[in-house]
Structures are given as structure tokens and as C-alpha cells.
Amino acid sequence: MINKFIKKTISKITHHTNGYFTLSIDNDGLTYETGQFARLGLLNKENKLIAKPYSYASNPNNDAEFYIVEVTGGAISPQLKALKVGDTVYVDKTANGQLYPENIKSSINAWFFVTGTGVGVPISLCSNPEFLNKYKEVFIVHNVKCTDDLHHNEILANHKKVNYIPFISQGDPDNYNAGRFTDNFKELMSKYEGNQELTALKSQVIIIGNPSMLKETVEFFKTEAFSFRGEDKNIYVERYW
Numbered sequence: 001m002i003n004k005f006i007k008k009t010i011s012k013i014t015h016h017t018n019g020y021f022t023l024s025i026d027n028d029g030l031t032y033e034t035g036q037f038a039r040l041g042l043l044n045k046e047n048k049l050i051a052k053p054y055s056y057a058s059n060p061n062n063d064a065e066f067y068i069v070e071v072t073g074g075a076i077s078p079q080l081k082a083l084k085v086g087d088t089v090y091v092d093k094t095a096n097g098q099l100y101p102e103n104i105k106s107s108i109n110a111w112f113f114v115t116g117t118g119v120g121v122p123i124s125l126c127s128n129p130e131f132l133n134k135y136k137e138v139f140i141v142h143n144v145k146c147t148d149d150l151h152h153n154e155i156l157a158n159h160k161k162v163n164y165i166p167f168i169s170q171g172d173p174d175n176y177n178a179g180r181f182t183d184n185f186k187e188l189m190s191k192y193e194g195n196q197e198l199t200a201l202k203s204q205v206i207i208i209g210n211p212s213m214l215k216e217t218v219e220f221f222k223t224e225a226f227s228f229r230g231e232d233k234n235i236y237v238e239r240y241w
């Protein structure tokens with residue numbers, strides 16, 4: 001298996017909170033498209049490679065970036081968190097995943113519904129004009145636990161046609177939407193009009209993150225005449241576990 005990987009060196013690691021960090025490595029020898037993912041691997045004590053998939057949050061022309069959350073007691077994420085600049089990580093030479101620009105249909109707008117580190121996928125895609133040129137407007141609806149988990153507002157603010165809508169599920173966030181976006185689909189559908197309208201006629205819906213959110217979101221949009229399969233497909237998903 002190890003010959004599918006390239007040995008890379010950590011060039012930067014940024015700890016945003018105690019459990020949420022960004023790993024950066026140079027892009028030399030890495031092949032991927034915006035929106036894809038690669039396995040990151042580390043050697044364990046028996047010299048066996050343990051690897052799990054992580055979404056690229058970057059553009060292939062720049063350093064590769066991965067947004068990672070530590071799963072307490074997890075097999076690999078605590079070890080990734082403990083890495084230092086100069087340490088080795090193994091990365092899939094060839095990336096995987098279907099959420100690259102060519103594979104997502106053009107339409108009036110695109111709406112992302114993402115939880116946690118799933119925001120890396122739209123950030124990667126929105127760094128690519130090939131993706132942005134397919135839509136008049138792009139929305140990123142992002143659920144996180146608390147305001148400390150919001151780190152990417154500035155990156156998204158650089159894009160004129162990208163609208164970032166965070167939802168904070170815990171505490172009482174002053175300037176943000178409180179709760180879960182899954183409880184607010186109807187409100188979102190009635191709030192936006194024209195080129196921003198969230199409807200099966202005008203939108204592609206791209207859902208990334210945890211399994212229960214994925215299920216709830218797909219079920220809702222199916223009742224609103226969106227399609228998960230076939231020629232009219234306008235729902236795309238990526239499940240993290």
C-alpha cells in the first residue's frame with residue numbers, strides 16, 4: 001500500500017483551538033483537483049502505515065492544506081495533531097472524490113451545506129475560477145459547535161459571489177445564527193430570491209459532513225423536488241464517517 005503514497009514534510013501546523021488545526025505541506029508531487037480528498041498516513045510502532053481520508057482545503061497551485069479535528073482516542077487524528085514542522089506524513093499521490101468542478105453541474109447558484117471541517121471542500125472549490133464561473137452566486141451554510149470553530153470567514157470574504165452563512169449550535173452566539181441549519185431549511189428557502197433562490201430549478205446542493213446531517217438534508221431536499229440520482233441530479237454528498 002505504501003507505494004500509493006508520497007512522503008512529505010509538514011511545513012506548517014496551525015492550532016486554531018485545542019482540537020482543531022490546519023496541516024500545511026508543499027504541493028510538490030501531489031495530484032488533485034479542487035474539492036477532492038487524499039489519505040494522510042503515519043507509521044505506527046510496528047512500522048505499519050495507518051491512513052485516513054482528509055479533504056484538501058486548498059488550491060493545487062499553492063501549498064496543500066487540510067482542516068482537521070482531533071477525535072479523542074481516535075486511531076490517527078491525535079497523532080496528526082501532535083505533528084511538528086519538519087515531521088513526515090504520507091499523502092496519497094493521487095487524490096479521490098467526486099466533488100470536483102467538472103463533476104458538479106452549472107446552474108444559477110450552488111448551495112453548500114457543511115458541518116465542521118467539511119468547510120474545506122467549498123473553500124478549495126471556491127479558490128478555482130472554473131468552479132465559480134459556473135454560478136452567479138455561491139452559498140456556504142456551515143454548522144459548527146461554537147464561535148471558536150469559525151476560522152475561515154476571511155478566506156471566504158475575498159470572493160464577491162460567495163456568501164458565508166455560519167450556524168452555531170451551542171451557546172448564545174450574538175452575531176450569528178444559533179442552532180442547526182437542518183432546522184432552518186424552510187427559512188433559507190423563503191429568505192432568498194432571484195439569482196440567490198434555493199430551489200430545484202436554480203440550485204445545485206452540495207452536502208458534506210456527518211452522517212445524520214447528511215441524511216436529514218438529503219431527505220429534506222428530496223421533498224422539495226431535488227434529485228439525488230439520474231439526469232436531473234442536483235444533490236451531491238460526501239460523507240465523512
Ligand SMILES: Cc1cc2nc3c(=O)[nH]c(=O)nc-3n(C[C@H](O)[C@H](O)[C@H](O)COP(=O)(O)OP(=O)(O)OC[C@H]3O[C@@H](n4cnc5c(N)ncnc54)[C@H](O)[C@@H]3O)c2cc1C
Binds near residue numbers: 056066239
Ligand atoms: C471523504 C472523507 C473526507 C474526510 N475529510 C476530513 C477532513 O477534511 N477533516 C477531518 O477532520 N476529518 C475528515 N474525515 C474523517 C477522517 O478520515 C477520520 O475519520 C477522522 O479524522 C477520525 O479518524 P481517527 O482515526 O482519529 O478516529 P477513529 O478511531 O476512526 O474514530 C472515528 C469516529 O470519529 C468521529 N469522526 C470522524 N471524523 C470526524 C470529524 N471530521 N469530526 C468529528 N468527528 C469525527 C466519528 O464518530 C467516527 O465514527 C474525512 C472522511 C472521509 C470519508
